[in-house]
Amino acid sequence: MKTFTKVVVLTTTLALAACAKSPFDRSGNGAGAGAGGLDNGGISSSALDANSPAYFNQTIGDKVLFAVDQSTINDTARTTLSQQANWLNNNTTYTAIIEGHADEQGTREYNLALGARRAAAARDYLVANGVADNRLRTVTFGKERPLAVCSTEECYAKNRRAVTVISAGVGS
Amino acid sequence: MMKMLLTCLAFVMAVSAVQAEPLRIELDSPNIEPLPFAAPAFIAESAGADQYARDLAAVVSSDLQGSGLFRAISQDAFISQITSFDSPVQYADWKAINAQALITGAVTTTGDGQIVVKFRLFDVFSEDQMGEGLQFVGSTNGWRRMAHKVADAVYSRITGEGGYFDSRVVYVSETGPKNARLKRLGIMDYDGANQQFLTDAQAIVLAPRFSPNGDRVIYTSYESGFPKIYVLDVASVGRRVLQDQPGTMSFAPRFAPNGQDVVFSLTTGSNTDIYKLNLDSGQRTQLTTSPAIETAPSYSPDGTQIVFESDRSGTQQLYVMSAGGGEATRISFGQGRYGTPVWSPRGDLIAFTKQNRGRFHIGVMRTDGSGERLLTASFLDEGPTWSPNGRVIMFTRETAGSGGSSTLYSVDISGRNLKAVQAQASDPSWSPLLK
Incomplete structure (x- = not known):
């Protein structure tokens, strides 16, 4: 949940780019589940900065x-x-x-x-x-x-x- | 001349008339009944030696009984008491409680922190002393070592083979949870006493091994962030990293019997091979070249051959090659996979870890792979090390589950006398007999 601090300061462009480039199909090992934030905690339109280490670790896996x-x-x-x-x-x-x-x-x-x-x-x-x-x-x-x-x-x-x-x- | 010979003969006959059976344990016999012995408290021959007198006898008893070959008779059963080191032994009193061996001793402390320990061993049923009395002198804080030396002498006189009690074990102390375990090098007497740490727990350390004379320990540490091999001086605890190539990882080191060469695994890319490094010249030689995993090398005691594990056949198996490298001969052919081979100090056997059907075993085989015997079975046994006399093996036993932990165990090469030696510890390496 602490990634949400970062999530809210993202620009929309980056977030959209991230979604387009890599849908939330992680490697299946469970790491970082939910961190993409599709319907998580009510912030449905945001995602991690695609260039952030958090995105690498959690969204890509x-x-x-x-x-x-x-x-x-x-x-x-x-x-x-x-x-x-x-x-x-x-x-x-x-x-x-x-x-x-x-x-x-x-x-x-x-x-x-x-x-x-x-x-x-x-x-x-x-x-x-x-x-x-x-x-x-x-x-x-x-x-x-x-x-x-x-x-x-x-x-x-x-x-x-x-x-x-x-x-x-x-x-x- | 003839007359003298006859006298001697008569003397021998007189002795053998008393002797029921020679006091002897045959270590290779299939069934060994522990030999009952009495070790009364040593005689304190100076003021202040009382505690040592009791403790010395207790450690001697513990060593002998712990070997599984001897059985200590309780002091409560004693009919005679030993009141003076030099007074005659009342054999009948010791026979009556079936003490086949009697160990008597005396201890003196001196003003300058020295301790003098004397002992005698008697064959009770032959009514005779076995070997000469012996005396050890040293500092008082080394009193346990003197007890071990007494026990080694007793073991040696009765079995005809060298002992192993005056020795140490270097190992990895393990604390903390399974997914963040803290590991540091520890050293202790062979029986778990006198534990000390040789490193802190800042970095993972693995598989320490003694040098042939016990003065150094070679091991793997992650202190650089990557597995690298270090040599540590036991006395000063100073350490240095072995030279390596950037971008490589090295582990599984072991000394050659000459104390100058070390063998180890070095990983370049995805491939792990065995290399030899001369510590003096820094010259490095690659000993295996297959694209398979080659690791866990161990020298024969004469230094001419190396046993190691490789998965070149598809699974881990044991191979023997010349100490210079080259062609290797596979020696393991049973069910399952074989790893961590270690050549016995007697040269006759190779101890190994075997994995088969989800169980782990410690086993021994002859150096050509014949005569395989499994000594243990558990969820996870691994990493055997030999006692200095090649009669006992110590290894790591790990329990399953989230609370799983490692304990050092020892077992005879016959498979008898399995026992825990030290909790929260792994990767033991047994020293040679101390000097």
Whole structure:
């Protein structure tokens, strides 16, 4: 809800542009649900600034998910990463670190290497969509930083992820 | 000459007439009945040594009983008391309570903070002392180590193999919730006593490993924001980062037996391979080149071979290659996937983590992959480390769920004597025997 402070100061043009470019079909991982504000809190005609990090994180979605033991970019992830690439191409003052994560069902070292594969897969997709390689770095956290803490597939599915963390770096 | 020989023979016969069976534990026998022993409080031979006298005997008892090979007889059952270190042993009184081994000791404290510990081991049913009495001198704050040394000597004399009690474990202390866990390096005696921290909890630290003589610890830290390998001096707690290429990540380090080379995983792009770095020259050598994940390298004790895990076949499996790299031979062929191999200090076995049908196991196999034995089973067991004598394995056991936590466990290579060693801890690495 704290994004609403920002929402109300947006220009209509930007908000409309954002809606046109990317409808509110996020990656399906649930992150940032409701933040687009279609009928949320009574501010129905506004949306996040499409060039804001909040828009990137919540509307586009900063996460993509992977199947067990895999680092293949699936269709849902492809949609998200394409939008991430567009955003990064439109906002060249930002850089990003892509974090690769694994679920807890694996040994520590292997999961580090698997997280690195996932981060690299997401990075490679962004680069293929025009983002300059030198604006992106990858890091693996293996199974060290789960997002969901239960020990069932429901949580594991959320933890097998690559997260694009943007920051206002020097850019290229 | 002949006459002297006969005298000797007569002496030997006289001894064997008393001896029921030699006092011996065969570590490889399939069924070991814990050997009953008595360890009365040591004799305090100076004022102020009373507490040490009791504590030393208690730690010796705890070490031996904790090995699963010995059973301490309660002091309440004792018929005789040991009142003087040098007075003759009343064997009949110890036989009557079936104490097969008797450990007696004495302790003296000196004015300058020193402590002197003496001990003797007796084979009660043979009515004979086993080996020479021994004496240890050190500072009073090292009294537990002296107890461990006594227990190691007893273990060694009765099993014929080296002990493991006077040793330490470096590990990762874990506190806080599962999704924001604080991790820091800890070090403790092998039995969990004398815990100290070696790093703060500012950055994630993973999988510390001792150098061959225990003076350094190599580990992975996120203090730069990325996983990198650090070497920490145990005495000064000073640390330095290993040289690396920008944009790469490195982890899973382990020392070579020579203490100069280290092997580790380095990730470039999506690919993780095994590299060797000479700490003196800084020379780096790439040991694997497959596009698969290659990690968790561990040297054979003679330094000529490296066992590691790779998913080049499609799943994690164990491989052995020459220490110089090159062609690798797969050694794991059972059901499931295998990781984190560690070569035993005796050279005879490789311990590993196995994942099969949603369960995790710690197991051992011979170095050619034959003779696989699973020692444990749980929701999540991983990361074995060997005791200095290659008879016990310590590992991490993690419980399931949002409140899940890690505990260090140990188990004999026979699968017996599974027990918790330290809560809120993971990634143990066992030191060599201390000097």
